[in-house]
Amino acid sequence: MADIVITEFMDEAAVSRLSQSYDTLYDSKLVDDPAALHGHLASAKALIVRNRTQVREALIGMGPKLKVVGRLGVGLDNIDVEACRTRSIRVIPATGANDLSVAEYVITAALMLFRGAWLRSSEVAGGAWPRQSMMGRELAGKTIGLVGYGSIAREVAWRAHMMGMTIVAYDPYLAADHPGWQITRNVSLDAVLELGDVISLHTPLTEATRNMVNADALGKMKPDAVLVNAARGGIVDEAALAEALTDGRIGGAALDVFESEPLSADQGAKFVGLSNLILTPHIAGVTEESNERVSHLIADKVLEVLGAPV
Template sequence: MPKVLISDKMDPKAAQIFRERGVEVDEITGKTPDELKAIIGQYDGLAIRSATKVTREILEHATNLKVVGRAGIGVDNVDIPAASAKGVVVMNTPFGNSITTAEHAIALMFALARQLPEADASTQAGKWEKNRFMGVELTSKTLGLIGAGNIGSIVADRARGLKMKVVAFDPFLTPERALEIGVEKVTLDELLARADFITLHTPLTDQTRNILSAENLAKTKKGVRIINCARGGLIDEAALKEGLDSGHIAGAALDVFVTEPAKDSPLFNTPNFISTPHLGASTTEAQVNVAIQVAEQMADFLVSGGVTNALNMPSLSAEEAPKLKPYMALAERLGSLIGQLSTGAIDRISVHTEGAAAELNQKPITSAVLAGFLRTQTATVNMVNAPLLARDRGIEVREIRSEREGDYHTLVRAAVRTSDGERSVVGTLFGDQSPRLVELFGVKVEADIAGQMLYVVNEDAPGFIGRLGTLLGEAGVNIGTFHLGRRQAGGEAVLLLSVDEPVTAELLARVKALPGVKTAMGLSF
């Protein structure tokens, strides 16, 4: 039974879902990093919010960890490169708090437009300063979205309902998607020049850090109002204060800060500035939603192999996983086979699917080939870190898909390019479940790929099979299955034998000494 640790305070429904799905769960919150290191080795999964920091050091002690699930969208507290290198899947729940965060941005926009916090404080202080708080309408104003993904598109929908015009800057926004969500796609400079309100909905990356820099804030329309419910660091806070003090910026509302908790920000007590303590996801509904989603996603992965909302691995739905499982087993064994048999420096691996295999999600099949191949060189490889390790070794990875059917209704071909040339192995599924090798380095062969095997290349000549069988019998080696292929009569033949015990160096030496043997190797799957 898989075992999961919930290390941050989370809605009780998360633990309930884990148990209902057959996953053992411990709820142990508030641990120090040293305390977490002492226990993390017991767990297959770690469910967190924002308090737990999943550092490289924590991951080094997580000897059984397979998945980290973040209940929420931000994963700043997870060392994703270190997790990927260790083969740990990192998931988040990008949609569980989308509506809540979008609504908070809209609420802050209203608060800025009508100066609600200051008006409230003034009124409760006994001042009736009706003429002091002259607000602006949202109707007919232009809203500029920096980021038009899931949350940004919800904000756009609500803003259009308020009769606002919405323009958006997002490098990944297609013209078709812009039309679908009712926004005008513009450049960043166009947005800065036109927007009456600007709201940010983009992750913090090297490309987006300080996207509203002093230089870009100076390009904004005089009287602009700015809202950030996304990530601290998207705005140069010192430049924002200067803009507020000068009056160029009419107002700003931040739910997020560069340093959190924000206790001494220079923006505090600045006129026309509103702040909230990272409340974007803080509604009862959102807390329940993200807890349920992270538990469902992690349980799917640990129980059935489904991968949803992973940040370092291709998604694989729980429905897809059973269909892909036999193909991934086939792909991994083909990768292992070609890895064990290939010599010379390898600079390219190609994965070609045909027929029924080509209709499936190819990313997991490719990752399985890479994992099988690289596992012949290092033990700590799985489908998560295999693509990363291949890239680190300078191996080019190609994917080829062909929906046509040939002699078999489904095929997976794994090929490597080495200094000695290109070689490939081809496999299919027998009865749609059992991996079967059908071609080895251009030689047609029908063979299982499992257990301990002896691989022999020899000259095709009468008497060889008898001599090999006699040798194995004298050595006390029992043959499970026997597979033979050849390019042409009298040419080169290939033998694949499954045996009950690992092939020893002594046995290989005796096989290689047989007349006509060119190559002999022990294989293990």
């Protein structure tokens, strides 16, 4: 029976390191087989997940020997942290390990939406030669508005700054004397929405942030502004966004996260046919490099909690 159970994809070298010390079960499809997962938890001392495995009280109760839950990422909305705390189970996210990947995703998405040419290769191949309609805009000289100004948002800010953008951000929880504010103007949420040519979301999903970007918020954005959400699904009212894009009330959007994941065909139907929209399957923080960093960080922390095998 396994001491360590890994339910979603993880770097193979990091898995091998865990296997050298403990009996390790690695099955990236285990997240989709609850019955099998429940059976394996009976002996598990450590559970390693990404964002799809729902570590709720019922599942935690099936692991009487659990000492640690490792999260291959940073968001903890799929983990009942309080239930883990009650059971004295450590919850360890991979804080900082995928900041760079998400920051690059945000800047890339903004560039793609502003330029408007990158997804139209078939037109060029077909001989249309649509030069005027593919001119697009530059990021330099524009303003990026960051909702939340944690470590990932600050990575975005530095890259935007180097590209000649003005940066504004809203974060009531970050101290006013934090050095990150040196290149960023500290403003209200409404000001971020009204000033930003690019709006990028960087908040956790809480009751306060659920549907934060609703029809009212979208109405405060510039008509040619673009929205990027690589934070958490549920922060954006997806129906309101689809309607705003359809009506041309904002310039475009990129969504890497969704209220319900994986996004089903029925749920995605509202986005079909929107040319000013980029959809990706929750991969902003997942690159070959970040997967290695995240996986080895969690392997280190799990081994630290479990200690030397008996």
